[in-house]
Amino acid sequence: MREILYRLKDRYHLGTPTFQRTDLCFVTVRRDEIRAILTELRDMEGFTHLTFLTAVDWIEEQLFQLTYMVNNREANLSLGLRVLLDREDATGDTIHDLWPTAATYQRELREMFGIKFPGSPRVDEEFILEGWTDLPPYRRDFDTLAYSQQTYNDRPGRVTHDPKTHMQKTLYPSYPKGAK
Amino acid sequence: MTAFPNFEWVQIAYALLTLFIVINYGMVMTAVVRKIGARVGGRYGIPVWQNYVDLLKNIALRSKISHGVMYYLGPVFRLTGGVGLLMFVPTIYGSEWHQNFSYAGDLILALYFVFFGTLGMALGAGESGHPHSAIGVSRGLAQVTMAELPLALGVYALSLQYGTLDITKIVAAQQGSIFNWTLFTNPLATVAAMVAFVGTMMRSPFDVAMAPQEIPIGPPTEYHSSYLALMQTNRVLFPVAKTVIYMNLFFGGATSWAEFAIKVFCLYMISVVIGVVHPRFRVEQSIRFFLKWGLPLGVLAILTV
């Protein structure tokens, strides 16, 4: 793994790699280099499988983080590449020409985070949600509880117990001493 | 009165009685067969009167939606096929009551009625407009047409052998000893026809028309309430009526209701037993099966008569 990173480091800007395990590593790369790195990893280094493409909403930093996880089956290596995008009008680079499956991930990200991927096939069609007009629901400024309370009727009478005190009361009603 | 020299009005009542008995017999028998299947699988199984309850429930449904005249006539045709098959074949040999309307050429008519219900169903299901119906009908028609071939050949072999198209006479020729049955006098024709029998009983491995798993549920997709009740009635009547023909032609007929019940049950169980141990054929596989095994057997049966 380290040799691969050394080879990449000669030509690309890589951040500090985080090793989760010996065969799993995450590294931050620049946005304009991600396609080149992915192409090289796929064609030269044997990372033939795109495991997933997902996003994290860093709302405090006003950033979206895209995570491309690629896998080398033969050597059993997984490499995660992080790309940071500006949260305002976030636009990513499509990689559907490298892995056709990426088109589906990008469609999902478009719907759930509102990250645009110009050129990706069918990216603007609705994926899971039908007729969604609000903020993309996985964004952290979308308050899912408030949305659900404003949209769906509650049945009155629902209470929430703290599990610890509730079980204590049911199972040991006289604990602590003197309490009833 | 020249057309029906022996016709008497009371025969209609007798025939209706036969129909009544056969429908009830079919209701109970199919439920018993399902119960046997359940017991084999370790389940308790449905109650034996479940068919009656289902029928009543379907009749008791309040809303019906029709898709047109042919949609309405589909189940009617289907039931006509079953009833007609039963009506023109002697159910109990030698009994004046359950002789029904059998006449000299009834074998030809019986062959026609075996096919009639499927055709009617095709028209009705076609008008319901559901794609699953259309798929099921085309599969069913293709398969039934192929399954008819060995049956027709076997039946021709039989009529050559006995020199008649009258089922009553064929049954009469088989009386006396078990070795007079066509099963022993002409085993090739029997086997050819039994291939068709298994093929048209709508049981696995030849139930691709209904295909409960992939195209739920084939032709009757849009049928509900009373329409479905009609088809349910036919579904218990038709196999019994068809089995009666086979019983008459190949297995010596029946001289009493007890003999009838036992023989029909055993014949029906043939297709059931084959069904539970065989996975389903696709339609082209079953067609190939009938052409490869059923058809040569039928031809051989004719040649060796």
Add this chain to the structure above:
Amino acid sequence: MKDVDDKFRKTDTEVPLREELRPRKVTTPDGQEIDIDPLRDYFCEAKPKVHPKAYSKIVEDFYNWARANSLWILGFGTGCGAIEMRPLMTPRFDAYRYGIQWRPTPRQANLLVISGYLSVKTLKRAIRAYEQMPQPKYVMGLGSCTINGGMYWDSYNTIKRLDDYLPVDMYVAGCMPRPEALLHGFMELKRVIREGKGEGANKYAENFDQYKANQKAVIKDWDMPDYNW
């Protein structure tokens, strides 16, 4: 209930009708100009009718007995409860002995089991399936999700009360209810039907406008006729 951030307000925008469903002018091959409105032309929009009971009480009771003993369930699974229904066919539970069967088409089914959480997208399909079933028909809600949202109480696309959208005859509580609970639910439903109280379809027809308003409040892209025969 947990306090809610009041700052977040949901936006309520209309979703435009899909292009192929919009009314438009079409030129036929022989040159005529005709107006077509796909939602009206291809579907019957008649509202559901309230169907009266049989005139005689004895007949109606008899019918109800038959309906109770021949419950045909639509094989339509939503959420995790669909997996709890399968054991009912197996030797251990064997629901067939109570006259319960699974049917593959809504036209032949009497009982719609909403087996768990119902997302808005699935609700649309459930409504269509329900409306195609012949009367009288029954709805059974499985699990806390159909009762008050259950663990999806704060989900953005899962409804919380099933009886807002469909008339429910019987709830089975649990998360998920085990097959034994389901069987008990079926027994209770049978009792309700035998007593002649299983009139959910008529209730739906009587309060049709209210049910439709509730349904349309959550299903924004309503691209089907109001009543699906």
